[in-house]
Amino acid sequence: MKELRYINKFFKKYRWKLLIGVIITIIARVFSLVMPEYVQYSVDAIESYLLNNTQDLDAVKATLLKNILIIIGSAALSALFTFLMRQTIINVSRYIEFDMKNEVFDQYEKLSLGFYKKNRTGDLMNRISEDVGKVRMYGGPALMYSIQTLTLFACVIPLMFYTAPKLALYTLIPLPFLSVLIYRISRIIHVRSTKVQEFLSELSTFTQETFSGVSVIKAYGIEGRINGEWNTLANKGKDTSMSLAKVNAWFFPLMILLIGISNLFVIYIGGIQYINGEIATTGVILKFIIYVNMLTWPVATVGWVTSIVQMAEASQKRINEFLQEEPEISNPETPAVDIEGHIEFRNVSFTYDDTNITALKNVSFSVDPGETLAVIGKTGAGKSTILELVARLYDPTQGDILIDGHPIQEVNLDTLRESIGTVPQDAFLFSDTIGNNIRFGKADASEQEVVEAAKMAAVHNNIAEFTKGYNTVLGERGITLSGGQKQRVSIARALIKNPKIYLFDDCLSAVDTETEEEILGNLKRVANSVTTIIVSHRISSAKNADKILVLDNGEIKQQGTHAQLISEDGYYKELYLSQLSEKENF
Ligand SMILES: Nc1ncnc2c1ncn2[C@@H]1O[C@H](COP(=O)(O)OP(=O)(O)OP(=O)(O)O)[C@@H](O)[C@H]1O
Numbered sequence: 001m002k003e004l005r006y007i008n009k010f011f012k013k014y015r016w017k018l019l020i021g022v023i024i025t026i027i028a029r030v031f032s033l034v035m036p037e038y039v040q041y042s043v044d045a046i047e048s049y050l051l052n053n054t055q056d057l058d059a060v061k062a063t064l065l066k067n068i069l070i071i072i073g074s075a076a077l078s079a080l081f082t083f084l085m086r087q088t089i090i091n092v093s094r095y096i097e098f099d100m101k102n103e104v105f106d107q108y109e110k111l112s113l114g115f116y117k118k119n120r121t122g123d124l125m126n127r128i129s130e131d132v133g134k135v136r137m138y139g140g141p142a143l144m145y146s147i148q149t150l151t152l153f154a155c156v157i158p159l160m161f162y163t164a165p166k167l168a169l170y171t172l173i174p175l176p177f178l179s180v181l182i183y184r185i186s187r188i189i190h191v192r193s194t195k196v197q198e199f200l201s202e203l204s205t206f207t208q209e210t211f212s213g214v215s216v217i218k219a220y221g222i223e224g225r226i227n228g229e230w231n232t233l234a235n236k237g238k239d240t241s242m243s244l245a246k247v248n249a250w251f252f253p254l255m256i257l258l259i260g261i262s263n264l265f266v267i268y269i270g271g272i273q274y275i276n277g278e279i280a281t282t283g284v285i286l287k288f289i290i291y292v293n294m295l296t297w298p299v300a301t302v303g304w305v306t307s308i309v310q311m312a313e314a315s316q317k318r319i320n321e322f323l324q325e326e327p328e329i330s331n332p333e334t335p336a337v338d339i340e341g342h343i344e345f346r347n348v349s350f351t352y353d354d355t356n357i358t359a360l361k362n363v364s365f366s367v368d369p370g371e372t373l374a375v376i377g378k379t380g381a382g383k384s385t386i387l388e389l390v391a392r393l394y395d396p397t398q399g400d401i402l403i404d405g406h407p408i409q410e411v412n413l414d415t416l417r418e419s420i421g422t423v424p425q426d427a428f429l430f431s432d433t434i435g436n437n438i439r440f441g442k443a444d445a446s447e448q449e450v451v452e453a454a455k456m457a458a459v460h461n462n463i464a465e466f467t468k469g470y471n472t473v474l475g476e477r478g479i480t481l482s483g484g485q486k487q488r489v490s491i492a493r494a495l496i497k498n499p500k501i502y503l504f505d506d507c508l509s510a511v512d513t514e515t516e517e518e519i520l521g522n523l524k525r526v527a528n529s530v531t532t533i534i535v536s537h538r539i540s541s542a543k544n545a546d547k548i549l550v551l552d553n554g555e556i557k558q559q560g561t562h563a564q565l566i567s568e569d570g571y572y573k574e575l576y577l578s579q580l581s582e583k584e585n586f
Contacts, residue, residue: 003316004309006323007139010096017095021088022147028081029151033159034074036290038067043283085144093140097132104128104319112328113393117354122201127322130197131315138312142305149298149305156291163287164279170269171262171292175299178258183303185251190311192244199237206233255300262292329392331413339411339419340404341369341500341531343390348399349554350385359385361554362399367547369500372524372532374542376572377551383535384425386551387503390533391420421494423507425535427486431475434463437489438470441497453496456522458515459488483510491519495526502532513540520544539576548572 011018042064049060105128116124160168210217210226217226270285279285344366351358359382367373375383388394389401392408401408403416421441429437438450445453450470454460462485466472474481481489487507494502502523508516520541523532534541542548543562550558550565550572558570565572 003313003320004135004138006316006320007096007100007135010099010139013099014092014095017088017092018143021085021092021144024081024088025085025144025147026151028078028085029148030155031074031078031081032294033155034078035071036287036294038071038074039290040281040283040287042067043286044281047281047283085148089144089147090140093136093143096139097136100132100135100319101128104132104322107323107325110327111322111325113388114328114353115325122205124322126201127318131318134308134315135312135319137308142308142312145298145301145305149301152295152298156295160288160291164270164273164284167266167270167273167279167284167288170265171288172295174258174262174265175295178255178296179299179302181254181258181303182251182300183306185247185254186304186307187310188247189244189251190307192240192247195240196237196244199233199240203233203237206230255296259293259296262296263289266292329395329413332410334410334412336412336415339415339500341419341529342402342404343367343501343531343533344400344402344405345386345389346400346402348389348396348401350382350389350394351397352394358397359554360389360396363551363554363556364399365547365549365556365559367531367533369531370529371547372534372545374545374548375533375535375551376537376539376542376548376575377557378571379537380553381551382554383551384505385554387422387505387533387535390501390503391422392416419500420503421497421499421501422503423487423490423494423505425505425507427490427507429474429481429486429489431473433468433471433473434466434489435470437474438492438496441493441495445496449496450492453492454489456495456519456526457488457492458511458518458522459485459492462488484512484515487511488515488519495523500530502527502530502534504532504534504536506535506537508541509537513538516540537575539572539579 045060045063045067049057108124108128157168157172160171206229210230217223266285266288270279270288273279274282274285345363348360348363349358350360363382363386365373375386377383385394389396389408392411392413395409403411408416430440435447435450438453439445441453442449447470451460454463454470463469463472487510491504491507494504508519511519516538517540524544534545536542539562546561548558548560548562548565549556550570552571558565558568558572560568566576567573
């Protein structure tokens with residue numbers, strides 16, 4: 001229960017609602033105890049009439065009518081309070097679930113990129129849905145059934161012992177066995193249903209990948225192979241589900257068997273006691289049969305609740321692991337000061353934790369507001385890593401990064417990220433309209449601003465050709481943009497933000513050189529006091545930059561302007577000549 005202590009703060013938050021729920025639960029159970037008493041009185045009245053024949057039949061009928069009305073009335077009240085009980089306690093568990101999901105999501109948003117590299121998306125989703133759901137079962141149904149069981153035990157067992165102690169003892173003997181049995185079955189059900197769950201996520205990952213990669217599957221003509229893999233998975237799933245169904249099928253028959261045995265005990269022992277004169281009336285036996293049936297479900301829930309608590313404890317442990325994780329990148333408590341855009345790297349080295357790859361070695365450069373820095377190099381040279389360090393998605397392993405002369409770790413993180421317009425290598429667009437995707441960079445942007453940004457990114461004409469223009473929906477249920485169109489919408493998203501620093505990560509690779517020139521020209525026009533870093537494989541993107549860095553294997557091999565770099569031997573000149581001859585041949 002150590003891990004579950006975490007949710008005590010929610011119990012405290014909703015304590016009044018919970019207290020009302022507990023009181024209502026007790027009232028509901030107390031009303032349900034009226035019925036067995038009045039059933040006994042009614043049977044007693046009939047028995048005494050039949051045996052003595054002295055009573056007036058009308059008086060017996062009046063007694064029976066009164067008892068029936070009391071039974072109906074108390075059952076109706078018990079039903080009403082049971083409804084209110086669920087409305088309070090179960091609702092509280094839903095509030096707790098809501099609060100916890102928000103808390104976990106907030107934490108997810110705070111955690112650094114490194115955390116997302118270490119943990120699988122499926123696992124992150126599971127903890128916020130499955131695990132929180134299991135903890136809810138502890139805060140709701142488990143609590144409710146425990147109070148119900150305790151109230152019933154506290155009222156019914158003394159009543160039984162008071163009415164007929166020996167009969168009470170024999171009647172209660174099978175119930176602990178029932179509880180243990182249900183506990184065992186619940187554990188097996190849990191283990192098997194976890195396997196079914198695991199299998200289901202495997203199946204949905206497979207299905208999702210198949211649908212996403214359907215064009216590759218068809219192009220390679222491997223539908224048969226994929227079908228075979230699907231069949232193997234589906235058969236595995238069938239076996240797991242069948243083994244769960246088998247154990248589930250035992251649950252109710254076993255309960256019915258044990259209730260039957262308890263009833264037999266009551267009838268057999270009660271019958272003998274009645275014959276021996278130890279029990280006054282047969283009404284007592286009937287009352288005990290009703291008690292046994294009333295106690296069976298609560299007794300079964302003792303086992304069920306125990307397994308719910310164990311599962312909730314395990315789930316809360318998994319949730320706590322993420323909640324206690326400290327973000328690697330923390331926001332310093334420095335005031336938000338406007339950023340001008342001066343960037344300096346001083347002997348920066350960086351190694352990725354997960355792969356141990358040293359992506360940057362002793363890198364130094366500086367770039368001022370209004371300047372453009374281009375970074376050129378082979379794949380894996382460390383170009384994107386420079387941009388990730390400027391956006392402080394990671395902190396350098398060695399060396400210093402200065403923003404406007406201040407160490408980046410001391411710059412307010414929110415201000416830093418607000419001042420940066422990033423266009424990543426693989427333009428990610430949300431399943432929303434094109435307009436809203438551009439507005440992502442500035443939530444309150446007007447229609448006019450969206451159009452302006454799209455014009456600067458040279459994508460307005462393409463958007464205008466769609467029937468619904470900027471209201472065209474993208475993504476799974478919308479249209480698919482071409483690679484170049486995606487890149488340009490993504491550029492428009494950064495431009496509309498009007499930031500102090502632009503980070504362009506090879507984001508013009510899918511557009512032709514004329515369009516590339518148009519976009520870079522537009523950028524130069526509007527961004528004369530903005531710092532721009534462009535990562536590229538193309539000389540055309542770099543040639544007009546104020547400074548060019550040539551990276552190789554994490555190290556700066558050359559730096560200078562285009563004119564300087566083409567006049568010296570090295571990677572830049574080779575690239576320039578090969579791209580020049582490609583253009584001429586074209
Ligand atoms: N998130 C990451 N975790 C671990 N290693 C990484 C990560 N990102 C990049 N790397 C590794 O760091 C090195 C530099 O990668 P980086 O993405 O900076 O290169 P790049 O020059 O931008 O390459 P490209 O031109 O192909 O985009 C590569 O060897 C890469 O495998």
